[in-house]
Amino acid sequence: xxxxxxxxxxxxxxxxxxxxxxxxxxxxxxxxxxxxxxxxxxxxxxxxxxxxxxxxxxxxxxxxxxxxxxxxxxxxxxxxxxxxxxxxxxxxxxxxxxxxxxxxxxxxxxxxxxx
Numbered sequence: 092x093x094x095x096x097x098x099x100x101x102x103x104x105x106x107x108x109x110x111x112x113x114x115x116x117x118x119x120x121x122x123x124x125x126x127x128x129x130x131x132x133x134x135x136x137x138x139x140x141x142x143x144x145x146x147x148x149x150x151x152x153x154x155x156x157x158x159x160x161x162x163x164x165x166x167x168x169x170x171x172x173x174x175x176x177x178x179x180x181x182x183x184x185x186x187x188x189x190x191x192x193x194x195x196x197x198x199x200x201x202x203x204x205x206x
Contacts, residue, residue: 131162138190145173149186155179
C-alpha cells in the first residue's frame with residue numbers, strides 16, 4: 092500500500108507536469124501569434140513597416156482571418172512586401188503591403204494556382 096507521502100509527491104509531480112505543458116502550449120501560441128517565424132523573416136531588418144503594422148493594414152483593407160503571411164522581394168512598390176492570405180466570406184484573398192511605405196499594393200482573390 093502506497094504511503095501518504097508517496098501519494099502527495101505523485102500528485103505534486105502530476106500538477107507540475109500539467110503546469111509545464113500548459114506553459115509550453117501558451118508560449119507556442121504566443122510565438123505563432125507574434126509572427127516570430129514566418130517565410131521571409133530574415134528580411135525583417137530591411138523593412139521599415141513592422142509585421143504588426145502590415146497585418147493591421149491588410150486586415151483594414153480586407154477584413155477576415157489571416158491564414159498565411161510572408162515577407163518577400165517582389166516587383167511593385169519598393170520591391171519588398173508583406174504578403175498575406177486572408178480568408179473572407181469563404182474565399183481566400185491575397186493582400187500585399189509594401190514593407191517600406193505601408194501602402195497596399197495588392198488586394199485580390201487568389202486564383203486557381205495561388206503562390
